[in-house]
Amino acid sequence: MNDVFKALADETRREILDTLYAKSGQTLGELYAPYAKSMSRQAVMKHLGILEAANLVAIVWSGREKRHYLNPIPIHAIQDRWIKKFERQRMDALAALKTALEGSEPKGKKHVQS
Amino acid sequence: MNDVFKALADETRREILDTLYAKSGQTLGELYAPYAKSMSRQAVMKHLGILEAANLVAIVWSGREKRHYLNPIPIHAIQDRWIKKFERQRMDALAALKTALEGSEPKGKKHVQS
DNA sequence: TTGACAGGTAACCCTTTGGTTACCTATACT
DNA sequence: AGTATAGGTAACCAAAGGGTTACCTGTCAA
CATH class of the missing domain: 1.10.10.10 (Winged helix-like DNA-binding domain superfamily/Winged helix DNA-binding domain)
Structure with missing residues (x-):
């Protein structure tokens, strides 16, 4: 692959x-x-x-x-064995990312880098 | 991308x-x-x-x-803007490929390469 | 049978890539 | 304050990548 x-x-x-x-x-x-x-x-x-x-x-x-x-088989294989997985929990991952970005600058102790 | x-x-x-x-x-x-x-x-x-x-x-x-x-967004973008297309007509492409492979060695005039 | 056409091989070149080592900076702990 | 810890920078290197030019081979058509 x-x-x-x-x-x-x-x-x-x-x-x-x-x-x-x-x-x-x-x-x-x-x-x-x-x-x-x-x-x-x-x-x-x-x-x-x-x-x-x-x-x-x-x-x-x-x-x-x-x-x-x-x-088209190899492309399908990638879709099926690799991308699909990330697709499945996409919303979870995005939510986690959002939370992490939000909780990252209180009290000047933490800072984000774009 | x-x-x-x-x-x-x-x-x-x-x-x-x-x-x-x-x-x-x-x-x-x-x-x-x-x-x-x-x-x-x-x-x-x-x-x-x-x-x-x-x-x-x-x-x-x-x-x-x-x-x-x-x-996960960029992976989703690839899935959506690139792979999806190939996925859509997968069966057609496979059928065409199969036909091409079948019709390729009659009368010794044509030959396939694996 | 000869020439045009479709494709293949090989040697070479520069740039990118994946990795290294050596050294530097910033935060935390005591 | 001093030291361990988490991470960053820079210079360098060998190999892989993407491209080139020059030349070769096999098939078709006159």
């Missing part, structure tokens, strides 16, 4: 996933197009390689074309 | 959030304890600094002690 978090840490890679979300099965050439002015094809290839290694993208070759398919 | 993804990309930092989830309001010393054998207090401090910068953790000083509180 660490690979997935690492993969998602990069803006470009998240954009690529968004692009594949909009239309799965795109080739490297197609995925590269939007970045043609900002980075090399090889750079995009590296990003796709990382997404592939994290299993976020599955590859299907057809002839000389490589098609990229979004695999 | 990029800061949040970056912050979550590190295993240690995710562990720290887990620790704060279990018990919010811990001091640096307390949070450092589990890592005492594997890394320096300063290293843990840096991680906390990154979590703080990403607004995942809020600080309250009381005397010479620094209390760390989990802030």
